[in-house]
Amino acid sequence: MVAFGGAAPLHAGRLAQKLGITRVMVPAGAGVGSAIGFLRAPVAFEVVRSDLSVLLKMDAQEVEDRLQAMHDEALAVVQTASAGAALRVLRLAELRYAGQGHELRVRLPPPTDGPIVRGSLEALVEGFETAYEQIYGLRIPDCDVEVVTWSVTVSTEPQAAQAVALPPSIQHRDAVSTRPVWEPALGEQRPFGLHWRFDLRTREHITGPALVAEDETTIVIPAGWVARLDEQGHLMMEAQA
């Protein structure tokens, strides 16, 4: 189980006990995960233009010119913040059978594959019909495919996730103090050891019942559970057999 948000680390241990889950991870900064995600997300800008047209009645050169202009516009915004990082381009068309009210987003080849020509529009129709059949089980024969919206997104590359080691503990960390905590399973208060999250070090472990306080949340380690940090400071707590 992964517990994130301000409240989940308070309840995750007890929930895991009820469900028979024996490992719970509380990421570093669990209470402000959205803010961290926002700051680590790729720098991106999407330009969108709606123009209802039957795809195969469009002029390929006009489509190419429009997509190029949209690309330039997105690029100008992203370059103000991308600090020279490598950029990627995602181009999409929102397509439907003429007469419908909902679209499927179909990907166009990247601009590096060359300009949009008549064949690109035909490939887009085929891409739409393939996706439609995959999702809805059939194609609609003899029906025009229309484009509703074009979209071009320029962004930096997303950072790849990396595996992190969880080294074994070589040392027990004693609690700074204790605090009485209501133990619902026992129907009474019990003393829980109190730790400050930023005092914890990798290769140390703490034993429940304990509280790990930090700026944005408090982690409750149930009795019979042991917690330690991985190399990036994420907390892993495990039920002892």
Add this chain to the structure above:
Amino acid sequence: MSTQMLHAIRTQVMWNRLISVVEEQAQALLRTAFGSVAREAGDLSAGVYDTQGRMLAQAVTGTPGHVNTMAVAVAHFLQRFPLESLTAGDVLVTNDPWMGTGHLFDFVVVTPVFMDQRPVALFASTCHTIDVGGRGFTADAASVFEEGTCIPHLKLVRAGALNEDVLAIIQANSRNPIEARGDILSLVSSNEVGSRRLIEDDARVQTRASGRFGRAHS
């Protein structure tokens, strides 16, 4: 936790699964429909039935106006086309107001689902098409024959092959032929999406104890 309690939880999980299957069926209809009455006003219904044509679950999205009539419509289909006479890839249709959901505008499409060559359930969906001929959407008609074109219980798809003749007759009699044809094909899609999900769920759950849907208590 007691076995009884686990059983209750399992039943609830299965029930929610079934509801989400028929809800996805309805959403597929909403997203593929051509007529604005179905895709904007949501004048549609979707549900799953046991092999005797009894409704098991209905989508959250839809209208009570025809989901209740549709509840008995599938049994009428089975009288005309007994389940033994159907094969995988067959799809049935009607807009007969007495056999379907109440007026000629509502097309009902029924698709049997097969697992291991055996029929295990049926999906039905219906939506209000824009126009089926006649006097149009008005109370002026003096008899049902003036209200539009009636399509009796028919096979719209035979073992995967679409019967374009049926669609051609409907199109020739409609003031909005593209919407009429598109709506009927979207009903086929809707049932197909439901069938796929049911088969996937069955493979996932492998309902061991009581057989599959519809055979549990029959």
